[in-house]
Amino acid sequence: MIRSQFLVERQDIDPVAFFREKGLRVTHQRVEIFREIAESREHPSAETIFEGVRRRMPSLSMDTVYRTLATLEELGLVMRLTHPRGGARYDSMAITHHHFICLECGEIMDCFAASGEAPLLEELTDRVSAVRSVHVEIRGLCSHCHHTSNHNLPLMGES
């Protein structure tokens, strides 16, 4: 049985209530790390999140950042993206959405749109039982990079 509906809007999550519901302790670290991501529109790295939260909480450790991000990802509150230039980026998942990543400057832009996974999964239905997430990653050149430098990338639709 395939779960193939889409996540709907899920904004204004109260992390305190959410952790409690899941039986997880409501630590300052969890609350602050979640808030740091939820308030960012920048797809921050673990390091960036660490630096941001550490201003308010100087004892914070990197291990807690990674551990908490993994927890938040399991809970479905946060999405981990892998950036072509190494390292992961994190994104609060208020709304299911997708990404465009510029191969030149690394900028990540949000793309909001439904994407039907059903047609992709048709041939796999006997091997796949449950869908957790669908993510579309588009790579290319942003307008800025396209106009400012010379590139030799093979693009889609060219021979």
Added chain:
Amino acid sequence: MIRSQFLVERQDIDPVAFFREKGLRVTHQRVEIFREIAESREHPSAETIFEGVRRRMPSLSMDTVYRTLATLEELGLVMRLTHPRGGARYDSMAITHHHFICLECGEIMDCFAASGEAPLLEELTDRVSAVRSVHVEIRGLCSHCHHTSNHNLPLMGES
């Protein structure tokens, strides 16, 4: 201007001719590394590719594997996937396709289907100039893992 057509089948690439066309030297390492991926259906890691090629070429270094994989990716001959459990996986791109990844066992399955990126990009057309690739990554549980263990993953379509 958005390049939004799809890659068509591109099988039976002759790596020797391809490298030559691009002005790159045709080294044994490049040819063997490309063949190793092209002949694999397994989405191998850099380490796996290294071990496979090293059997035929004992002096091969890991650095050459990474360097060559980056070159092949730039040429559009190979696709790099990031695996949730760390490390990259490589895939020969004979045909544009997408992936299902099991969050329990890590297995990667191919999904062959066109995916229209145009609707996703509509709102970004002024910020995006050229599309290099579109990749859909679906995560969830494979049938085997779904039936053999207990999970508590929030799935799509559930409240």
Added chain:
DNA sequence: GTGTTTAATAAGAAATATTCCTATTAACGA
């Protein structure tokens, strides 16, 4: 074929990113 040029490689060090280990802390239920 021989020699020249230089891109590409091997080896290992270094940098990055992430996870592990363990003593300590603090969240929370009693």
Added chain:
DNA sequence: TCGTTAATAGGAATATTTCTTATTAAACAC
């Protein structure tokens, strides 16, 4: 308030990828 134990801090360890430099070999001119 107290006890239990999940969670954290700090640092070590691991894993992955990139860098540095001397050496090799692919391509090319002769």
